[in-house]
Amino acid sequence: MSFRFLPVRYLWVVLVAVGDLVVDVVVRLDEPPEGHRAGVGPGSVVVNLGSDTPAVVTHRQGGSAANVCVAAAEQGLGARFVGQVGDDPIGRWLVESLTAAGVETAVRIRGRTGSVVVLCHADGERSMITDRGVAAELADPDPTWVEGARALHLPLYSLAADPLLSTAVSLAATARRGGALVSLDLSSTALLAALGPASVAHLVAVLAPDVVLANRAEAAWAEAAGIAVPTAVWVEKRGAEAALVVVPGRPAETVPAVALGPVADSTGAGDAFAAGWLVAALAGADPVAATAAGHQAAADRLVALGAGI
Numbered sequence: 613m614s615f616r617f618l619p620v621r622y623l624w625v626v627l628v629a630v631g632d633l634v635v636d637v638v639v640r641l642d643e644p645p646e647g648h649r650a651g652v653g654p655g656s657v658v659v660n661l662g663s664d665t666p667a668v669v670t671h672r673q674g675g676s677a678a679n680v681c682v683a684a685a686e687q688g689l690g691a692r693f694v695g696q697v698g699d700d701p702i703g704r705w706l707v708e709s710l711t712a713a714g715v716e717t718a719v720r721i722r723g724r725t726g727s728v729v730v731l732c733h734a735d736g737e738r739s740m741i742t743d744r745g746v747a748a749e750l751a752d753p754d755p756t757w758v759e760g761a762r763a764l765h766l767p768l769y770s771l772a773a774d775p776l777l778s779t780a781v782s783l784a785a786t787a788r789r790g791g792a793l794v795s796l797d798l799s800s801t802a803l804l805a806a807l808g809p810a811s812v813a814h815l816v817a818v819l820a821p822d823v824v825l826a827n828r829a830e831a832a833w834a835e836a837a838g839i840a841v842p843t844a845v846w847v848e849k850r851g852a853e854a855a856l857v858v859v860p861g862r863p864a865e866t867v868p869a870v871a872l873g874p875v876a877d878s879t880g881a882g883d884a885f886a887a888g889w890l891v892a893a894l895a896g897a898d899p900v901a902a903t904a905a906g907h908q909a910a911a912d913r914l915v916a917l918g919a920g921i
Contacts (some may be wrong), residue, residue: 625716625889627684628761630694630780631677631770632747633706633719634726640668668861673709673749674728676767676799681879682846683887683909685714689894692716694783695852696750696776698725701706718757731821744769751775756789763890767883768799772807781900786817793893794799796821797886800829809837816841823899825886831856846907849885856905868905870911884913 641658659665666885670757673682681691693715697703703725710717726745730738747835764787770780784794798804804812816824816839823845833849834840848856854866888909892902 625690625692625760626762626894627681627689627691627765627790627887628694628758628763628783629652629677629691629765630750630757630769630770630783631679631767631776632675632744632856633673633678633695633697633703633710634675634728634744634747635702635706636672636674636728636730637731638670638672638732640841641665641733645891652735654761659890672878673706673726674730675726676769676797676883677744677765678710678715678892679712680765680767680887680890682713683880683884683913684785684891687891687906687909689887689891690716693759694718694750694762696720696746700725710898718754722746722768737911741880748776749774750779752781753782753786755783755786757789758792760782761787761790761792762894763793763795765795765797765886765890766819766821767797768803772803781815781818793822794819795825795886795890797882798824798826800921801833802831804830804833804837805835809839812837812841820844823889823893825849825882825889825921827851831872847889847903849882849906849910855903855907857899865900867900867907869907872911872914881910881913885910892920 675695675732677695678693681693684691693710697719698704699721703721707717707719707727723746726747726789727743731741731743732738764784765782766784771777788794796816812834821841821844825847827849829852843860845860846858850869851858852869852872854868856864856866858864885906889902889906892905893899897905
């Protein structure tokens with residue numbers, strides 16, 4: 613298999629995210645017709661087993677870490693994505709898409725690019741069928757990958773298994789020694805459950821993140837499992853409801869979300885929130901103001917997705 617490193621393309625970087633760069637195959641299924649909705653709950657995905665199911669299918673760049681970089685670059689922040697893709701046309705197209713979006717890339721290329729099938733529910737929620745390909749195989753980290761970083765962002769997907777796990781932990785330590793803050797997104801209740809409380813607690817203790825981002829379900833899981841970082845800011849996203857912000861030494865505060873109409877696809881909204889939060893925090897905003905900025909970035913992402921589907 614071929615192997616090469618794509619050199620940096622820009623002169624300044626503020627945010628580095630380590631993790632997945634994959635192709636999203638987005639499937640928006642039609643609402644079931646009248647007379648065929650018995651037993652179908654709100655927002656359910658309906659597939660006709662053994663037959664055809666009409667849908668709108670699109671392909672786009674995906675991967676949580678890559679999404680954060682793109683959203684940060686859209687807000688004018690210097691961003692670098694660190695990861696691995698396959699030595700195939702899709703992998704090269706994905707790297708080119710990041711470059712076109714203004715993201716610097718430190719990407720190793722070999723093997724097979726991963727794909728995620730995103731099933732979009734009628735209420736905008738999504739279910740994902742994942743094949744990460746070589747995304748989790750990034751090894752032998754180079755300290756220059758985090759050179760200049762003021763923030764390092766890690767989705768939990770980047771900590772699911774070695775060798776990417778060890779690479780991400782090593783790069784986080786290097787970035788912290790350089791003065792960068794470390795942010796962790798808990799990302800997935802299914803992944804949290806698969807890792808288990810003991811493993812997640814160990815990872816969180818090792819990383820000692822400065823900020824932890826989670827949705828309501830992920831935050832509930834962490835609380836039930838006794839996962840805590842007393843020195844970290846915790847931000848619990850609650851969809852259309854106000855987010856909960858817990859800052860060490862201060863009473864918890866809520867931050868209203870941005871009002872939106874119906875959403876066709878929520879894919880990437882959490883990543884946009886993370887980018888918005890980090891962009892604001894790095895500009896000097898306190899956690900509450902950064903959370904408001906995260907809400908706005910997520911809303912902008914949802915509006916853009918709705919217009920493009």
